[in-house]
Amino acid sequence: MKATPAQQESRSAPTSSASYDLVIRNGTIVDGLGGEPYIGDVAVADGVIAALGTAEGDAAREIDATGLLVTPGFVDLHTHYDGQAIWSDRLTPSSAHGVTTVVMGNCGVGFAPCRTADHEVLVDVMAGVEDIPGVVMTDGLPWSWETFPEYMNALEAGKRDIDVAAYLPHSPLRVYVMGQRGADREPATTEDLAKMRALAKEAVEVGALGFASSRLAFHKTESGSQIPSYDAGREEISEIAKGVVDGGGGLIQFVPDVPAGDYEPVLQTVFDVAGEVGLPVTFTLAVGNAGDPIWPGALDMVDRANAAGGEITAQLFPRPIGLIIGLELTGNPFVLYPSYRELAHLPLAERVAEMRKPEVRARILADKPGDGHPLLWMAQAWEWIFPLGEEPNYEPDRSSSILARARARGVSPMEEAYDRVLDDDGHAMLLVALSNFENNSLDTVGELIGRDGIVLGLGDGGAHYGMICDASFPTFMLAYWARDRATGRHPVADVVRELTSVPTRVAGLGDRGRIAIGYKADLNVIDHAALRLHKPVIAHDLPAGGRRLDQTADGYVATIVSGEVIATNGTPTDARPGKLVRGRR
Template identity: 30%
Template sequence: MTRYDLVIRGGLVFDGAGSPPRIADVAITGGTVAAVGRWLPEGARTIDATGKWVIPGMLDVHTHYDAEVLGSPGLGESIRHGVTTVVFGNCSLSTVYAEAEDCADMFARVEALPWDAVHAAVKEHRDWTDPKSYAASLAARPLGANVAALLGHSDIRVAVMGLARAVDERVAPTTAELKAMRRMLTDALDAGFLGLSTIRSSFSKLEGTRYPTRRLPSTYASWREYAALNAILRRRGRVHQSTPNLTSRAELVRYFAQSAGRGRSPLKTTLIAAADVKADRTTARAAVGAAWLANRLGGARFRWQHLPVPFEVYADGVDLVVFEEFGSGVAALNIRDVMRRGELLADETYRRRFRKDLAKRFGPRVWHRDLHDAQIVACPETALVGKSFGQVADERGIHPADALLDLTVAHGTALRWRTVIANDRDDVLDRLQRSEQVQVGFADSGAHLRNMAFYNFGVRLLERVHQRGFMPIERAVHRLTGELADWYGLDAGYVRAGARADIAVIDPAGFDGSSAAYAEAPMPGIEVRRMVNRNDRAVAATLVAGQVLFEYGEFADGFGSTLHAGTFLPAR
């Protein structure tokens, strides 16, 4: 009689294709699903999944784990939430070609990561010279989750042009330099990379001492340069991921046009983000409608990435990316020295600019800038905790902007506050998650360590569907698994005979609302307490390649050190 390595017994099995679920056993041998059916023989180990959901491991397609994976390859904060495959290299940022100092300058400010941590990770662990050896280096590490990668445009632009020329708006790459970038991209695709990531956002700035007020290199590229690289992606059927420039929404037409497929192969294009933004309630409907037109009439293969939970952010003082949206906010973030920044924030001339910027009601933006909708959660003046800056201002007879600046000058990063900037209306969230023009993503896992935590976005989506019933559960599972795997071309996302045994066992009894609660935890290898999600009752087990890595809050022995489960997944 056949004896399997492991049998997951009696769960409600979702195949990842959107088919209705069925009670079945899942048998695993050699890291692969050997059979799905009733009354299968025992395995060397059995997991009782009675009353639980057995689903394919979820995909997180928008992460910035590029540095973390080098020193902490388990990626436990994703594994603990049933995510078994992550994609990094988003937003033009990767660590394939650029040197350590350049990588740190590019990642640190825009992704709110410690400069020293990024620099050390790349410098100490670098044992690759090109995309092929980079993929091999990752595959050789004791990975928890499987990893897949995009090649960052800023990465290759700096490697070819040097940082100084790559962030000079007067300089365009020479013919030889553009040819070199095309060769780098081709080599990456040959090595199994999913595609290319770019960025146009004017809010994305460098860190470091060399060019701290310049934008990321990819933002200085012309559309001619993008077109030269996109031609390779189109020919190979690979993905272009990007972040548009919100101050020039007309540029979105260019993305739609480059994705269009009438008379040629469409280019897979995915942008961040479809969101119900508080600052502009027309954004979500307009974004989805424009994508529908591009796909239906233009033959495009365009998708917005969408975070399926309220977009709640936290800030220490004024350290938050949304301050990059306006001039006075940028001026403050450009000053990294605490004392000098405090002097600026105390200056009345500066404050007049700041108040004027907050009062603007027109023009593209993400943050609503309503300081009555910004709650203080930590402050040495403990009586203020729980109040908004607007309330504090009303009590003190001052402008809300002055309340924020006064408290930041007085307490620096000891002042911590929160607000929700998007996705606060359930009915709109429901519509977005049903839309074929969006894909579930944009968790930014591994970045913005003190600002936001959406590592468990998939579990939270399943909980919302379970409680609200706005789509069939099998459809939600498909959106988190097979749909993403197929779109990105990955060997993942399904529970069926012959598939990789990357599986999450979900316990719906754990859907108690705690998944959205605030929590912090030490970050491995870095002296930072990062924001996390902790809902360990909802994830009964996470398996990668048939190995049980996590069960109800506990990781397997050797996780992230000696236990090697995940691998580098190439594009199909």
């Protein structure tokens, strides 16, 4: 039975005689290393864990965790809060799901370094790759920096709920050094390479965790071009990597073009460069839904590289990598159709009324799609599109797909999709399971979770505001993989390890991710039995009134960053202890 807030927590005024700032009493401690959970206290002083087991003495604040899990704070290695960390003091959805540290600058995109003349170039990149409306960035960012060190200073000056760390992103670096030549993906000259190496060294010296790049063909600018890093050759990757080494070392984050099937040569190049200079690599791995699987080949490459002394990890998302589509969002099955676009500007209620007219329905269903972002074409992958209910199902049965429902009704998939987007007066949402849903199940993903060479990530918080809401994956891990799934369940201790000490090891953040004396007091108190994901909602809280997908959960009794409680029972406090993490530790 869930405890009331009064039962969970007691406070007393801080006194000079208080032994601790915070004590979490009688919880089931899950240490983050995979150890057997045990009952005990966790005491915090000066932002670090000061005592474990039985905490004698009083505290300025106490939480009764009887019957509750106490875990380290979770870490997401793949986010895009580069902008949100500037304009907002809360990094939701991530911080609503027990995440206390996020790493941004992924996919080689971001906002620094950047000259004033190139602001529009980076806005174009981020709008296309990460679905952040241009007006949100132009209104929400002060652009008070030019260099990467100045951007880091801007991050450090802000207040926020959780900690942030950053990579040096490849595309801004390339444009900063090469100008329009970099945006046009021209080969870098010897002089260009020397400048990139020097700037990479500078970035690591001021706290970058490494550098990030992408070769994914889907990563296009809003104007339709490939991103600046797309054609970068081996020598360019090598010189930037050498700059990271010059600055003290770090991690290479890379997105290969796995969907194209020709990822191996480029990925092997990155592995070879990393081996030559002695840097670790983490890269995005996806499991295809159908066809010949390509993930075994990628993991064979990881195993060979690691057997030869490398440090390579494949980042895996623990449920389908999916789009959320609907009439209120960036994508829907008809968004590329000229006949729908004639209505797209209308307020939702008026648009729904028009779409319910038989003649409008007939015109849209008879239309043909025009040009658009590659991801928007996935909004017609009928076999992998499913209605998303109030309790979102991320492993839906094949029979509930748009294709199966259409066959059962004796209509076309387009007709079925048309009717479904009009459900709930146009507020309905559909899940497009882009990948990780091999054979219409998560069995393969479940087998890969916890495997050597695999690390969880890819929450993508801070990006894809109108298309993706995946930052809730830690809640899904604990609720589904550690509790609800009928087969292939993972022990709670293992799941917590995969959300904490494993990503911190990969990122080089050795001061957190475990419950042990002397470690950073980033913690969660969780009612595991009550843990529940809510359906994503649309919030209009971005700069310039921009809209984004958000998602909350039940079951988080308290989330704590550096010993300060940032949320209780899903309600944020006024505490903003989040810091910029400068460098590996």
